[in-house]
Amino acid sequence: MKETLKVDSVSKTFKLSAKQQKLKKLDSRTLKAVDELSFSAYSGEIFGLLGPNGAGKTTTLRMLATLIKPDSGDALLGGASAVSDPAKVRSMIGFLSSEVKLEDFFTPDYLFNYFCDLHRIDDETRDRRKAELFGRFGIDKFAHVKVANLSTGMKQKVSLVVAVAHDPDIIIFDEPTNGLDVITAKVVTDFLLELKEQGKTVVISTHIFSLIEKVCDRVGIIIDGKMVTVGTLDKITGGRPLEDVFFELYRERKGDEL
Amino acid sequence: MKNGALIVFKKELARFFGDKRLLFTSVIMPGLLIYVIYSLMGSSMSTMLKDKTSSFTAAAVDMPQSISKTLAEMDFEIEDIELAQLDDSKEKVKDGELSLCVVFPQDFEEALASYTAGVDNVQNVEIWYNSADIGSSQAYSRVVAALDGVERSVSNVFDINGGKDADYDLATDEDTTGTILAMILPMLLMTLMYSSCVALAPESIAGEKERGTIAALLITPVPRSQIILGKVCALSVMALLGGLSSFLGTFLSLPALMASMGDETEIISTQVYKAADFLWLILLILSTVLLFITLISIVSTLAKSVKEAGTMVMPLMLVVMLMSFSTMYQSEPRVEFFWFFIPLYNTIQGMSGIFSFSSVPINLLITAASNVAYSLVGIFVLTKLFDNERVMFNA
Numbered sequence: 197m198k199e200t201l202k203v204d205s206v207s208k209t210f211k212l213s214a215k216q217q218k219l220k221k222l223d224s225r226t227l228k229a230v231d232e233l234s235f236s237a238y239s240g241e242i243f244g245l246l247g248p249n250g251a252g253k254t255t256t257l258r259m260l261a262t263l264i265k266p267d268s269g270d271a272l273l274g275g276a277s278a279v280s281d282p283a284k285v286r287s288m289i290g291f292l293s294s295e296v297k298l299e300d301f302f303t304p305d306y307l308f309n310y311f312c313d314l315h316r317i318d319d320e321t322r323d324r325r326k327a328e329l330f331g332r333f334g335i336d337k338f339a340h341v342k343v344a345n346l347s348t349g350m351k352q353k354v355s356l357v358v359a360v361a362h363d364p365d366i367i368i369f370d371e372p373t374n375g376l377d378v379i380t381a382k383v384v385t386d387f388l389l390e391l392k393e394q395g396k397t398v399v400i401s402t403h404i405f406s407l408i409e410k411v412c413d414r415v416g417i418i419i420d421g422k423m424v425t426v427g428t429l430d431k432i433t434g435g436r437p438l439e440d441v442f443f444e445l446y447r448e449r450k451g452d453e454l
Numbered sequence: 455m456k457n458g459a460l461i462v463f464k465k466e467l468a469r470f471f472g473d474k475r476l477l478f479t480s481v482i483m484p485g486l487l488i489y490v491i492y493s494l495m496g497s498s499m500s501t502m503l504k505d506k507t508s509s510f511t512a513a514a515v516d517m518p519q520s521i522s523k524t525l526a527e528m529d530f531e532i533e534d535i536e537l538a539q540l541d542d543s544k545e546k547v548k549d550g551e552l553s554l555c556v557v558f559p560q561d562f563e564e565a566l567a568s569y570t571a572g573v574d575n576v577q578n579v580e581i582w583y584n585s586a587d588i589g590s591s592q593a594y595s596r597v598v599a600a601l602d603g604v605e606r607s608v609s610n611v612f613d614i615n616g617g618k619d620a621d622y623d624l625a626t627d628e629d630t631t632g633t634i635l636a637m638i639l640p641m642l643l644m645t646l647m648y649s650s651c652v653a654l655a656p657e658s659i660a661g662e663k664e665r666g667t668i669a670a671l672l673i674t675p676v677p678r679s680q681i682i683l684g685k686v687c688a689l690s691v692m693a694l695l696g697g698l699s700s701f702l703g704t705f706l707s708l709p710a711l712m713a714s715m716g717d718e719t720e721i722i723s724t725q726v727y728k729a730a731d732f733l734w735l736i737l738l739i740l741s742t743v744l745l746f747i748t749l750i751s752i753v754s755t756l757a758k759s760v761k762e763a764g765t766m767v768m769p770l771m772l773v774v775m776l777m778s779f780s781t782m783y784q785s786e787p788r789v790e791f792f793w794f795f796i797p798l799y800n801t802i803q804g805m806s807g808i809f810s811f812s813s814v815p816i817n818l819l820i821t822a823a824s825n826v827a828y829s830l831v832g833i834f835v836l837t838k839l840f841d842n843e844r845v846m847f848n849a
Contacts, residue, residue: 211844261673264843287675295847296673297666301469313461314674358670 197238200366200397201260205232206269208255208421229255231421232269237397237414239365242388244412245401246442252421253401254293257370260399261291273366287315290359293370297355300344304335304354307343308361315362322361329357333383349380356384360391367391369400373407385411405439417442419449458676462684466658470692480653480692484646485699489707496710510553510593513543517556518563524600530593540582547584553593554583566608628726628811636787636810640802641778642704643697647739648774650696651746655689656763659754663846678840682751682833689747690740697743731808734818738808741825742801748832755839758848774798781806787813794820797828 208230217225230252237243245253258264260271262282270277276284298307305326312322330336333353338346343354360367372388373381388411391398402408408415409429415438416426424445425432433441470476512525513535522532530553535543537557546552557580559565565577579601583594615622625633662668671681750767757763777799781787787806791814794800800821807813839845 258847263669263673263847283675283677286673289673291673293669295666296669298670299469299662299665299667301473306468310461310465311670311674314458314671314676316675 197240199236200239200274201237201243201399202272203233203235203256203260204269204271205234206256206259206266206271207231207233208252208259208264208266229421230259230266233418233421233423234269235416235423235426237366237399239397240392240395241413242392242398242400242411244408244415245399245418246403246405246408246415246438247401247418248403248446251418253403253418254370255421256418257291257293257368257399257401260368261289261293262286263291287362288365290362290364290367291370292355292359292368292372294374295370296359298343298351298358300351301342303340303342304330304346304357305339307354307358311358311361317362325361325363329360332387333357348375349377352376352380353383356387364396366397366399369398371402372400373402373404405437405442409438417445419446422449424449458674458680459684459687462671462676462681463688466685466688467691470654470688480650481695481699484649484696485701485703488700488703492704492707493710496707500710510589510596511551512593512597513539513546513552513555514558515540515556516558516560516562518558520563521558521600521604524603525597528596528600530596544582547582547590550584550587550590553587553590554581554597556581556597566604569608631726632810632812636806637781639809640781640805643701643739643805644742644774644778644798644802646700646704647693647697647743648746648771650693650700651689651743651750652764652767652771653696654692655747655750656754656757656760656767658685658689659751660757660760660763663755663757664759668846672840672846679833679837682836682840686744686747686751686829686833686836689751690743693743693747694740697739727808731811734808734813734815735805737822738801738804738818738825741822741829742798744829745797745825745832748829748836752832752835752839755836755845777802786810789814789817791817791820794818795824797825800824 207228209226209228212220212222212225212227214225216227220227233252233256235243245256247253255264259266260273260278262278262285265279270279272278273285274288276288278285302310308326308330309322312325317325327336330339333356335350335353335357338350343351346354367388369388372384376384385407388398388400392411392413400407400412412429414426414428415432417424417432429438432438470480510528510530511533512530513533514522515535515537517525517532517534525532533552535555540555540557543552543555547554559577559579562577562579565574568574569577581594581597584590585594659668662671672678749770750763753766753770754760754763757766780799780802784806787810788794788803789807789812793803794817800817804813804818804821807817
């Protein structure tokens with residue numbers, strides 16, 4: 197397997213407003229969201245970032261998607277630096293997150309074409325991909341219905357399809373099954389496994405143990421912005437339930453605070 | 455391969471033209487509303503003036519025959535009353551039943567005929583009227599004008615412009631049109647252009663930030679500068695359409711509005727302008743809309759929501775209004791070239807120059823070129839802002 201993603205000591209600190217500082221009960225007006233985080237992901241594998249809310253998972257994925265820049269460190273995606281060559285990185289990744297929304301005025305068909313154009317996909321490839329993905333997710337019946345008029349599950353499917361419209365080698369999903377009904381969640385997890393089979397590198401963040409256990413080959417556990425442990429599921433759990441291992445690690449770092 | 459700016463441009467236009475409600479509210483409605491409102495204003499003012507000027511009724515005490523005759527020719531119905539009835543008549547003026555009451559001294563004409571300046575007491579004619587009533591005010595003005603004429607005929611020492619056939623006003627129709635339009639239209643055009651831009655830009659940028667759809671665009675490989683260029687150009691086209699609609703509405707309703715203001719404005723005709731004047735005007739409008747869109751886009755990028763953008767853009771509106779009103783208080787437009795480097799003020803002065811036939815082509819070129827240059831600087835600033843994660847994602 198080829199190392200397609202290498203995160204090397206990335207850190208990110210946010211400046212907080214006085215209100216945020218008070219809410220988070222912090223002594224300083226800064227918050228180190230990600231602290232010297234390193235990990236790698238390979239082609240044909242699903243890598244999971246596991247951690248509680250506020251651990252730094254989403255910040256890490258936003259840095260990988262080049263939406264924000266690390267204060268220090270770098271991430272190489274397909275050999276391109278997220279810091280110095282973000283445009284190249286953007287052409288190689290598909291990013292899906294709750295903060296990335298589609299304009300609900302347009303139809304799935306229009307949006308697919310639009311994003312393919314932005315990724316400079318030729319019309320023939322685009323039409324082939326569209327037929328394949330729309331058929332795969334049952335979007336073809338709703339291809340000309342405005343996103344605003346679609347169900348939540350269908351909207352999520354459209355977002356997923358648009359995110360991978362350009363057939364990226366690296367797919368980054370932030371909380372891929374969050375807020376989805378069981379049927380749509382199953383469709384999404386099946387698709388993640390399908391992408392893995394196609395030799396893609398998939399990185400997901402989640403706090404759902406069962407999702408990690410079901411789809412991930414390797415996992416990194418983040419607590420307070422730091423990578424506590426990283427490796428294959430077997431190596432980390434040693435055959436025990438992942439949930440038990442996670443809380444053990446959590447208590448080691450945070451005491452009995454839950 | 456398609457250019458990123460062109461793809462974004464087409465998508466923005468597709469959004470605009472595909473949304474019938476947006477198209478109606480930002481293009482069709484402004485022009486239609488302006489046309490209907492101005493036309494109604496014009497026709498109701500004309501009707502009101504016509505009604506009021508159709509006839510005046512006056513109560514008069516000791517009014518000389520000659521003056522009574524003159525006033526009758528001016529559509530006055532004169533009712534002769536005794537001095538004892540004056541208070542009743544005053545009440546009628548207050549109530550709008552009478553236009554006014556006039557009280558002449560007894561033997562007014564004889565007193566005038568024997569009047570020696572510096573020796574005799576000056577005769578006093580009392581006119582009671584109601585300034586809150588348009589008809590009464592007009593009647594008052596007419597009676598005063600008629601009595602002024604009588605006074606001049608009595609003690610005529612010299613005339614001003616007394617030649618019967620001479621046209622002493624040397625202004626041509628072109629000059630009159632130029633003076634009036636140079637005062638009104640630059641202000642009107644600037645306000646309409648600004649209104650069109652401010653109705654569209656915040657929605658496209660702050661709105662996309664607020665809805666989270668901008669992130670989907672920013673994770674594509676299209677350079678930020680191309681995204682901005684596509685958005686700014688599309689917004690400029692939309693704003694121009696909105697501005698054009700408002701301008702047409704104003705222009706078409708202008709005759710009705712002007713007709714209600716009096717005879718002087720009847721000679722206003724846009725036919726005095728040549729094709730070159732319109733081409734210069736279009737050039738200034740295009741470059742100014744581009745600048746407006748860029749400035750409002752910068753503010754919208756800094757804002758977290760459409761609502762916040764609306765508040766943040768208020769100071770810019772004040773600047774536009776202040777500059778727009780400058781033509782109302784100047785006798786002639788600026789001609790020195792350095793004024794034409796000041797953004798927005800240059801457009802006002804350039805338009806004023808075009809409408810008053812005093813524009814200098816090089817100044818108009820400086821205006822258009824500097825507006826485009828400032829817009830490019832603005833686009834550069836926008837690119838930096840789009841790259842700023844704190845601005846775009848509150849990170």
